[in-house]
Amino acid sequence: MPYDVPPDLNALTLSQAAELVAARKLPPVSQWSPAVIGDSEMRIAADGRWFHQGGEIRRPAMVRAFASLLLRDDRGRHWLVTPAEKLSIEVEDAAFIATDVRAEGDALVFRLNTDDLVIAGPDHPIRSHGDPETPAIYLSVRNGTEARLNRSTYGQLAEIALAGGDLSVTSRGATFDLVPA
Structure with a gap:
């Protein structure tokens, strides 16, 4: 079976990303x-x-x-x-690595190292782990598995959070704090 590389995350609308997830x-x-x-x-x-x-x-x-x-x-x-x-x-850490994130409207769409797309929200929460100096941010994927955000994706997410005025993000009505407790 041939492997088709999905389109660039920034080229997708939220509805297109949701269609790919559902398909x-x-x-x-x-x-x-x-x-x-x-x-x-x-x-x-x-x-x-x-x-x-x-x-x-x-x-x-x-x-x-x-x-x-x-x-x-x-x-x-x-x-x-x-x-x-x-x-x-x-x-060793998480089953997946989140390699990219895009904010559109009220949603955050993540691309994983497996080219899966995950839309953060109540069914796919983001959790902060570690400490404020060395945070580790994880995204719930499926069947109990998680993706750890790589450094660049964490940076992208921090920029999204700071644009909103604090270190939290909202996706699909759920708010996630990016600073570990």
């Missing part, structure tokens, strides 16, 4: 309860690179396919889930 048919991993549980021998590094048995997975389409099968449980463990197997996967 992405993701597997219902949270509904599957496979009997076979094991180890995938995979790792997602803190910088968003994927590895299998020590070797980096370099094909974006493969990473995107595996990413669609991710789930994080209530204990914070990450899993690759199929109808037949549930395989643990080591995640």
Whole structure:
């Protein structure tokens, strides 16, 4: 299956971004309860690179396919889930990296390192972690997984917040403080 790179985030309107999000048919991993549980021998590094048995997975389409099968449980463990197997996967920080953000109207649209688009809001909250000197900002993605904002995306988000007069942002009616408590 060929991999089609999505359009530049700045070229999309909010409605176009929402259409792309809705059109992405993701597997219902949270509904599957496979009997076979094991180890995938995979790792997602803190910088968003994927590895299998020590070797980096370099094909974006493969990473995107595996990413669609991710789930994080209530204990914070990450899993690759199929109808037949549930395989643990080591995640050093977050399963995804937010690489770009765009504000339009009352929404913030993020692009992830997997080219997924996520619209922040009540279903996809932003949380601040760390301390005020070294904050780490995360975006809820799906099935308990999160994306950590990379440095440039954090800078973009801070500019959006400062344009509003403080260090918080609003998206889809929800307000998120960017300064860790």
